[in-house]
Amino acid sequence: MSLLLAVGCLSPAHAQTEAWGLDVSGNIANVTDAKSHSYHFSHAGLLALDVRTIRTSTNWTPVSTWRGPTLESILNKVGSRGKVLHVYALDDYEHDVPVSDAKQYGVIMACERDGKPLEQKGFGPLMLIYPRDEHQEDLNRASIEARFVWQIYKIVVE
Numbered sequence: 001m002s003l004l005l006a007v008g009c010l011s012p013a014h015a016q017t018e019a020w021g022l023d024v025s026g027n028i029a030n031v032t033d034a035k036s037h038s039y040h041f042s043h044a045g046l047l048a049l050d051v052r053t054i055r056t057s058t059n060w061t062p063v064s065t066w067r068g069p070t071l072e073s074i075l076n077k078v079g080s081r082g083k084v085l086h087v088y089a090l091d092d093y094e095h096d097v098p099v100s101d102a103k104q105y106g107v108i109m110a111c112e113r114d115g116k117p118l119e120q121k122g123f124g125p126l127m128l129i130y131p132r133d134e135h136q137e138d139l140n141r142a143s144i145e146a147r148f149v150w151q152i153y154k155i156v157v158e
Contacts, residue, residue, distance in 0.1 A: 009148050013016060017018060020125040020153075022126060022152065024039045025037055025038035025155075026038070026155075026156040026157035026158055027157045029080075034143065038104075039077070039122055043125075045098070046068070046109065047069065050069060050073035051068060052070055053108075054066045054131045056130070056133040056134070058132065059145055060148075064113050064131065066112065066113055066127070067108070067110060068127075068129070069108065070107070071101070071107040074109060074155075075099065075157070080099060082158045083095070084101060085155050085157055088156070089152055091153075093149065097128065099157070101130070105110070105131060107130050108124065109152065110123075114156050124151065125151070126150075126151075126152040127148065128150075130147065137157075
């Protein structure tokens, strides 16, 4: 499956107008596609989960209001049974994130910044956001900075 199909797009020109989503696979109990042992979230499906906001800065943005489903609610929905998340981005970046961060820090999978949808040419369609400004000592480090993955289309639970 191409990366664009994984986020529900037919071509780069349609990337911002077509529906997008998130695929979660790996060590999960609940699937929507038995053949690939994955759970596909549509945009609407993600927004039907526990949606929250975090007001924080990142190394790439000033203080902004980020909105999206909690990572914990995504993991609960798929029946995550792992300890590590392999998070994949459209720009070929990937990073491992401890599952424990979801609950410990209330991480969200942001799809909006300051009330506007995240665009693929920026940070979209999805970006992991930590409440960095609330936990300066814990979260304002290079090892955490790498976990602010953007352009997310897939997570593999291990």
